[in-house]
Amino acid sequence: MTVHQILVLVEGQTEEQFIAKLMHPRFEKCGAYLQPIILQTSRSSIGEKRKGGISSYTKIKKEVQKLLGNSKVDLITTMIDFYGLPNDFPGKQSLQASMTALDKVNHLQHAFEEDIGDLRFKAFLTLHEFEALLFSDVGTMINLLQKNAYINRLSSLQGLGSPESINLDDPPAKRVRRAVPEYIKTLDGLRISEQIGLDKIRLNCPHFDKWVTSLENRFCR
Secondary structure (H helix, E strand, C coil): CCCCCEEEEECCCCHHHHHHHHHHHHHHCCCEEEEECCEEEEEECCCEEEEEECHHHHHHHHHHHHHHHHHHCCCCEEEEHHHCCCCCCCCCHCCCCCCHHHHHHHHHHHHHHHHHHHCCCCCEEEEECHHHHHHHHHHHHHHHCCCCHCCHHHHHHHHCHHHCCCCCCCCCHHHHHHHHCCCCCHHHHCCCHHCCCCHHHHHHHHHHHHHHHHHHHHHCC
């Protein structure tokens, strides 16, 4: 079996663990190894690298180009939130108000790939952010987040429609934190996604599923 190495540039620790615990085991079965890499955004005054968060596209591009310098890697991809992208992100200035959120994401992904200009690079932007995936099973999310002080507020998470379309008034993460201020993304977000499972997330999040399917078609035939 041919072994393939896929590097996934992610925004933070939650996405890192999501790739490692939910996606990597699925791809490992067909000889494709997904390795999450947290975007390094800055250095402290003593030279320590700081990770997570995005302040400029320049930093993203620099990281992608550095990863592409490894000739042993078969593919570089990303798992970065559409919500909060920096203003200098390629294609952002040409977005139209008439576009749907999905149209905007597809436009930005294409512009991202064009700017990198390497066949070993595939862009993916989460629509709208990681917490949207958790709305694939609101019942599971509510059960795992139950806290006596906030139990009534959790009902506000019901009936919000397609997970990837939740962003009309507030992005998904703000909705969750409004119901449960004690929500911790790196702890609760990962725990909920593991309980929901990759299959149900893919079933309810077609944009996310399209990305995973494209990786499967390329490396798991």
